[in-house]
Amino acid sequence: MVSFHLCSRCAFIYGVDGKLEKFTREHQERLVREVIEPMACDGLRTIAVAYRDFVPGKAEINQVHYDNEPNWDDEDSIINNLTCMLIVGIEDPVRPEVPSSLLRYFFLNINSRIYINCRCLKPFGSANGRVSQSAW
Amino acid sequence: MLGFVLELKKSYQAIRDEQPEESFHRVYTFNSVRKSMSTVVAREGGGYRVFTKGASEMVLKK
Numbered sequence: 001m002v003s004f005h006l007c008s009r010c011a012f013i014y015g016v017d018g019k020l021e022k023f024t025r026e027h028q029e030r031l032v033r034e035v036i037e038p039m040a041c042d043g044l045r046t047i048a049v050a051y052r053d054f055v056p057g058k059a060e061i062n063q064v065h066y067d068n069e070p071n072w073d074d075e076d077s078i079i080n081n082l083t084c085m086l087i088v089g090i091e092d093p094v095r096p097e098v099p100s101s102l103l104r105y106f107f108l109n110i111n112s113r114i115y116i117n118c119r120c121l122k123p124f125g126s127a128n129g130r131v132s133q134s135a136w
Numbered sequence: 137m138l139g140f141v142l143e144l145k146k147s148y149q150a151i152r153d154e155q156p157e158e159s160f161h162r163v164y165t166f167n168s169v170r171k172s173m174s175t176v177v178a179r180e181g182g183g184y185r186v187f188t189k190g191a192s193e194m195v196l197k198k
Contacts (some may be wrong), residue, residue, distance in 0.1 A: 045191070046191070047190065047191065047192060050189075051181065052188075053183060054185075056183055057183075070184070072161075075174075078164075078186060079186065083171065127192065
């Protein structure tokens with residue numbers, strides 16, 4: 001969470017009214033602070049969906065022109081300079097079998113820890129493995 | 137995401153019929169390091185479109 005977004009696989013994003021914008025580092029940091037972290041703190045896993053076009057003709061600013069077939073084996077280059085379309089928060093609770101497994105490890109004297117990728121998360125007492133916003 | 141499609145009153149099957157898996161130009165399968173997966177499909181009128189879906193920190197961070 002802390003080291004988020006030094007540079008980015010997304011270079012563009014659709015902003016207000018579906019307007020295409022450059023996705024600057026400042027913009028990314030603001031998105032993390034104002035959208036992603038609050039969703040994460042509500043126990044939601046955040047998923048992003050992005051795309052990139054390769055076109056034989058004239059390329060728009062967020063597209064790539066190609067003369068020869070792109071090198072699809074070079075995944076790192078292909079999956080880069082993407083245009084972010086959306087970010088969603090989904091519920092992703094601890095699976096039901098986890099608590100009993102932890103208990104079994106406990107009795108076997110195996111130390112277990114659950115690491116949550118957000119400093120502000122704390123398991124919620126009651127409901128089905130959800131987490132709540134709460135400082136450690 | 138499939139629920140979202142239904143919510144928009146669209147049919148997953150109609151989209152899938154239009155774009156069957158055999159038509160994918162390339163698939164980068166999910167792996168736990170990237171925490172993302174991508175599919176390359178042909179665009180109408182030439183060219184390709186790469187779709188990527190993944191944990192937001194992986195799509196936003198390099």
